[in-house]
Amino acid sequence: MWIQSQITLRPRARGFHLVTDEIVEGVPELGSLSVGIALVFMQHTSASLTLNENASPDVRRDFAAWFDRAVPDGAGYFTHTLEGDDDMPAHIKAALTDTSLVIPVRDGRLALGTWQGIYLCEHRDNGGARRLIVTAFGDE
């Protein structure tokens, strides 16, 4: 049994955002799989995904603090600057995190650990809405 849906995440501010519920609600058919896997795929190159701590907003703020230092806006060694100082860092940050998340499914649910949530990593100042494709399959 195959499930494939497009989900559009509403525009978010630059930073790291918890979006587990939005994704799960976008694929109610997951509930019919007793065992399987789900692929959450970001169709962009300046925003990305990752799985991380789902409880404290501090963690998501500290993600931004680290990534903004590691890949600084407007660094002198970047040549691809036409789309703004935040564009090339966005591409690098996307490569350092994930474009695809592959998550096991068990008993109709994503088999996440207790503290795991799905982050939207928005690396642009004005990224706009972001398109995901969720593909899942398994046994009923």
Added chain:
Amino acid sequence: MWIQSQITLRPRARGFHLVTDEIVEGVPELGSLSVGIALVFMQHTSASLTLNENASPDVRRDFAAWFDRAVPDGAGYFTHTLEGDDDMPAHIKAALTDTSLVIPVRDGRLALGTWQGIYLCEHRDNGGARRLIVTAFGDE
């Protein structure tokens, strides 16, 4: 044909550890798949996985050297410090490496390259046992 097992890795010291054999031995049913894929999924946010060089312990030591410099314990810009100076860096390091590994299966074995092994990346000083879910499927 679907396989889904939980594997608990015994507590390891902070650092990078080769765990290919433990994982393969935990899923003997892989031997019955002629073609397929295997998903190895870490249910934690302060430890992670990666595939890398399986021969030299120096490589794993140098991984720790680089990651500890790139994401320093107790950096002044971290605000999520309640769980210790190694906690927030652990979350970032987990995001830079992998929570999921997806590996092709061929003739009953993981189709790894000659020099590839699975690393447990333990980012906490006292991370304890770590829980993985291995999900595989394919044709017999």
Added chain:
Amino acid sequence: MWIQSQITLRPRARGFHLVTDEIVEGVPELGSLSVGIALVFMQHTSASLTLNENASPDVRRDFAAWFDRAVPDGAGYFTHTLEGDDDMPAHIKAALTDTSLVIPVRDGRLALGTWQGIYLCEHRDNGGARRLIVTAFGDE
């Protein structure tokens, strides 16, 4: 329906290279899948893959600029130096990017976003040919 093929990428210079077409042409059977997923897997530990911007060569040059600064050749804290100053950085850079890409398939094509392409990330000065395993499955 399962597809599994080995693709050998010809030797490339150190840097980031767009290889989407080579991969798609190596797996013509993808065209028969109406829905599914494709796993592109690198069987090496000093070269890797990532999905990123497919238009501007500047972006790929800037990737090299950032990664070469973040993980410097011959850094004093590396001990695994027998295979050259570019070897240990290659392993780290591979861990920071992807060994596996998992991409949704829809209507016989990889469901990539408009600006997404597959990069070969060649981290060695003389890496030679690189071996990939592409595994895909889905419904016809």
